[in-house]
Amino acid sequence: MKLKLAVFDFCPYCQRVRIALEHYGLPYELVTVDPEAPPEWFATASPRGKVPLLMVDDTPILESAVIGEFVDEIGGRRLIPGDPLARAQVRFWADFASACQMGFGNMVRAADEEAFVSARSNLHQDLAYVDRVLDDAGPYFAGGGLCLVDVVFAPLLTRLLILEPVLSCLPQDLPKVRRWAEALQALPEVDRSVSGDIHGAFASMVSHLGPQGHVSAQLAAA
Ligand SMILES: N[C@@H](CCC(=O)N[C@@H](CS)C(=O)NCC(=O)O)C(=O)O
Structure with missing residues (x-):
C-alpha cells in the first residue's frame, strides 16, 4: 500500500496526520501543494481544494479525523481504544x-x-x-x-x-x-x-x- 500525503504549508490538520504516520513509522510521500496553483491530480482527488488529502494507492481520503482513524487501523490500533x-x-x-x-x-x-x-x-x-x-x-x-x-x-x-x-x-x-x-x-x-x-x-x-x-x-x- 503506497501512501501519499498532500499538505499546505503550516496546516495544523495536516500536521496531525503527519504525527500519526510518524508515530507508527509508516513510510509516506509528502507533497506540499500550492493552494494557488494545485496540480491536476490534487484538484481531482480533493474537489473542494482541502488538505490534508491522503492518497492510498489511487484512493483519496479526506478529513484529518477520518485519516487519523485509518492510519491508526493500518498502524496497529494503539491510538484509539478498543473499549x-x-x-x-x-x-x-x-x-x-x-x-x-x-x-x-x-x-x-x-x-x-x-x-x-x-x-x-x-x-x-x-x-x-x-x-x-x-x-x-x-x-x-x-x-x-x-x-x-x-x-x-x-x-x-x-x-x-x-x-x-x-x-x-x-x-x-x-x-x-x-x-x-x-x-x-x-x-x-x-x-x-x-x-x-x-x-x-x-x-x-x-x-x-x-x-x-x-x-x-x-x-x-x-
Ligand atoms: N475539517 C478539516 C479541516 C481541514 C482544513 O480546514 N484545511 C485547510 C488548510 S489548514 C484547507 O484545506 N483550506 C482550504 C479551503 O478550505 O479551501 C480536517 O480536519 O481535515
Whole structure:
C-alpha cells in the first residue's frame, strides 16, 4: 500500500496526520501543494481544494479525523481504544480539538487588541474544559500512553507554546495543559511532523492568516 500525503504549508490538520504516520513509522510521500496553483491530480482527488488529502494507492481520503482513524487501523490500533465507551470519549475530545483549533485561528486573525483578548479568553475557556479531564499524573491526555487526542491537540498546543512569550496564550491557571503541551512538544513524532524551522514557519503562517492583525504586530515588535 503506497501512501501519499498532500499538505499546505503550516496546516495544523495536516500536521496531525503527519504525527500519526510518524508515530507508527509508516513510510509516506509528502507533497506540499500550492493552494494557488494545485496540480491536476490534487484538484481531482480533493474537489473542494482541502488538505490534508491522503492518497492510498489511487484512493483519496479526506478529513484529518477520518485519516487519523485509518492510519491508526493500518498502524496497529494503539491510538484509539478498543473499549466502546473509551473510544467514544477519545472521538469526542479529538473532535473538540478542532473547535479549539478554530478558536486559535480566531485569535491569530484578530484585527485589534480587543478582538484578540476576547478570542484568547474563549480559547482559555475551551482549554479549561479540557484541563478538567486531563489525566492528573500525565504526561499525555489519558496518562502514560499516547492516544488520538494527543495527536490532534499537538499542533495547537505546540503553536501556543511558541507564541506564549509574546501573547501569554497558555493560561497560568491551567498547569496540566501546559505540562501536556510541553510533553507533546518533546515527542520525536511531533518534531518530525514539521518541515524546517517551526518558529520561522509559524511567523510566516501568522502573517499569512492575519497580515494586518494584532498578533502579527506583536510578533513584529517582539
Ligand atoms: N475539517 C478539516 C479541516 C481541514 C482544513 O480546514 N484545511 C485547510 C488548510 S489548514 C484547507 O484545506 N483550506 C482550504 C479551503 O478550505 O479551501 C480536517 O480536519 O481535515
